[in-house]
Amino acid sequence: MAGQSGPRIPPVLDGLGVGITVHDPETGAIVAVNERLTELYGYDAAELRSMTVGDYTAPESPYSQAEAAERIERAANGERQSFDWHVERADGALLWVSVTLVRTELDGESVVVAGVRDISERKRRERRLDAVFNGTFQFTGLLDLDGTILEANDTALEFGGLEREQVVGKSMWEAGWFAYDEEVQAAAREAVERAREGEFVREELEIMGAEGIVTIDFSIRPLEDERGNVTRLVPEGRDISQLVAREEELARSNDLLAQTERMSDTGGWELDVEAGEVLATTGAAEIYQTDDRTLSLTETLSYFAPEDRETLRRAIQRCVGSGEPFTVERTITSETGRERWVRVHGERVADAESPTVRGVIQDVTDRKEREQQLMVSSRVLRHNLRNDLTAMLGYVDELDGAVTALTTRPSASEEAGGRRDGETESQSDAVASDDSAEGGTPAPRASRAAPSDTVADWSEESPTTDPAERATRAVESLRDATEDLRSIAERFNEFERAVGRSEPSEPVDVAAVVEAVAADHRESYPSATVTTDLAEATVLGRPEDLRVALDELVDNALEHADTAEPTVGVSVSTVAGGRVIVRVADDGPGIPEMECEVLRRGEETPLLHGSGLGLWLVNWYATRLSGRVTIDDNSPRGTVVRLNLPAGGGDAET
Incomplete structure (x- = not known):
């Protein structure tokens, strides 16, 4: 074929829109080209026929003239060849082409025909795809529908310390990332099955890497064709071990904060x-x-x-x-x-x-209650106990004087003779002189303090000079004062329990507690009238708390009544906002304003203090029931005390 212009390229080939070169099957020389090829390469036909493939091969390309000659020879031997080639155009621009070599006959001569297509745009897309596929920090792959790995990106391979040939062709769950654990393999297999049905699957998995097990955000996305059929699966993964560790640390910190807040009642x-x-x-x-x-x-x-x-x-x-x-x-x-x-x-x-x-x-409710406890304790010790002890000392003095008078009283014979047995006349005169100072009654011992105001008041109300009667009255008064002290001690013990009790809460039937308290007081005060008007209501708390609070209110009303037949009414009602109102009304003399003001302020002062523990107990028990206490005047006389409690009790303290 040397010296000839080459065979004519048939119009049918020239009309395919691809570049065509015709090669001598023996030498590989270019013997003919079409116009499309000259457009692609930027050379005219004569220039191209004088060139070898190596002459227009890109200089930085891994391809060479020797490789081109080898491929032409294979095609000449009947082995179809398809490959990509990197070309340098006449103007220096680089071009990627796809080449197909086949042996055929043109004008009766055996030739090798090369079909050349410009694939530069496809190569650019592939480079961009490769940059995304292999340049990402995510693990990415491509699976067949049965889970066979078709491709895995460099990131996934490097993470697992694997080579491409170790994973391509294997089922995904059999590859090193998943094969270390049967449960992980089962999860990977299930994910493939779900994705094959068109579902986007996403979950956290622990997979094996070159440096150990890590947690990844794993997903499989189905790829669909234009008809909506799933054709491939794209598995992806992102190492979230550090994120998981930070989340766990944050969770621990939040848990610590929440526990600290709960333990300290703080927010x-x-x-x-x-x-x-x-x-x-x-x-x-x-x-x-x-x-x-x-x-x-x-x-x-x-x-x-x-x-x-x-x-x-x-x-x-x-x-x-x-x-x-x-x-x-x-x-x-x-x-x-x-x-x-x-x-x-x-x-x-x-x-x-x-x-x-x-x-x-x-x-700070508990602290406030303790402060109130200290205030009331101080007042009880400073005022109530001091007054009772002072009175008791006065009764002891009175009793001592009466006993002295009894032990020194003369016998009947001595009174008749004017002289005690064994007593001289001068001694008798001395005694008579002492007795005359008090009108016949011995004076108290000089070392004993004078009776208290309480005793003085008692003496003025019921004056008597009989030593036996005086002693009896003093003993009775001592017994009453002792009973008062014991009552204060019992109240104080109840007070201690009120501010220190921490039993679990439970639903409390308010009407049942009210009826029980009313029944007890009807029995204890038979001349009194205790009425009830009860609606069904439940609070959350401790039944004993409500019982003691109501017992204090009813008992206080009856104890301080100034009529022979007092009346106390207890009612239970529910109001809007989920509240339960327990109302205790009496027709007595009323509660001193100072007592009410102390409860409103929540504190006592030297000039503003209560006289007992009862109302404080009611207030503390109401607080335990998550409620509050209000006190108002009754009409036409008496007092109305209301316990305002949340229905169901809210979140009562446990």
Whole structure:
């Protein structure tokens, strides 16, 4: 074929829109080209016929003239060849082409014909795909529908310390990432089966890597053709071991915070002043007994008494304006109606983007009860016990004087003779002289203190000079005073139990407790009338707490009644908002205003204090039942005491 212009390329081939070169099967030389090839390579036909394939092969390409000649020779021997080739155009631009070599005859001559297609765009897409496939930090692969691995990216292979030939062709669950554990293999197999049905599968799996087991975010995505048929599966994975470790650490920190808040009855909060929004921690939400963690400032302040809301607003404003921290202690009514004392502390956040205040809220109800306990204990020791002991000392003095008078009284014969047995005349005169100083009654011993005001009052009300009667009266008074002390001791013990008891809560049938208390007092006070008006109601708490509180109220009303036939009415009703009202009304002289004011303030002072423990006990037991106590005048006379309790009891203390 040397010296010839080459065979003519048939129009049917030229019309395929691909570049064509015709090669001598013996030498591999180019003997003919079509116009499309000249357009692709940028050379004219004569130039191309004078060139070898190696002449227009890209210089940095792994391909060479020797390889081209070998492929032409194989095609000449009847072995069809298909491959990609990297070409340098006449203008220096690089071009990727797909080449197909076949042996055929043109103009009666045996030739090798090469069909050449421009695949530069496809190669660019492949490079981009390869960059995504192998350049990502994710583990990516390609599976057949039966789970056979068709491809795995470099990241997945490097992670597992595997070579491509070790995994390609294997079922995914048999590859090294999954094969270490049967449960993991089963999970991988199930994921393939679900994805094959068109489901996008995503879960966390632990797989084996070159450096050990790690947790990955694993998924399999089905690939569908234009008809919606699943043709391939794309498994992906992302190492989330560090994320899982951080999440576990965060979970531990949150658990520690939550446990700390529970153990200390404390919660945290953050106020975005401009938005008027309060973010509450779990502990703070539990104190308010709400499921909401984000509240408006108005909603948050609504838990406080109306008279305290403006105080808190002003404290927040000062904190924002001047940076002055604030601490206040006030009562709140929780979402379920539970009454609690809380301590609120807030500080301005200096580096916040917008005005922000952060702080803590702590349930200090137990501490407040202990403070009240100390106040009442101090008052009982300082006032009640001191008065009773002083009175008892007076009775002892009176008894001592009476006993002295009895032991020194002259016998009948001595009175008749004017002289005691064995007594001289001068001694008798001396005794007579002493007796005359008190009108015949011996004076008390000089070392004994004078009787107390209580004894003096008793003596003035019932004056007597008979020593025996005086002794009897003194003994009776001592017995009464001792009984008073024992009563105070019993009340004090009950008081200790009230503030220290921590039995589990249970549903309490309010009507049943009221009826039992009423029955007891009808028996103890037969001349009194104790009526009941009962609605069905249940609170959560301890039956004994409610019983003692009601017993105190009814007993106090009957004990201090100023009529022979007193009346006490106890009623149970339910009101809107899930509240239970237990009302105890009497027709007695009423409760002193000082007693009521002490309960309203929650504290005693030297000038403002109660006279006993009863009302304090009622108040503490009501608090244990998550409620509150109110006291009002009855009409036309007497007192009305109300226990306002949450129905069901809310989340009572356990």
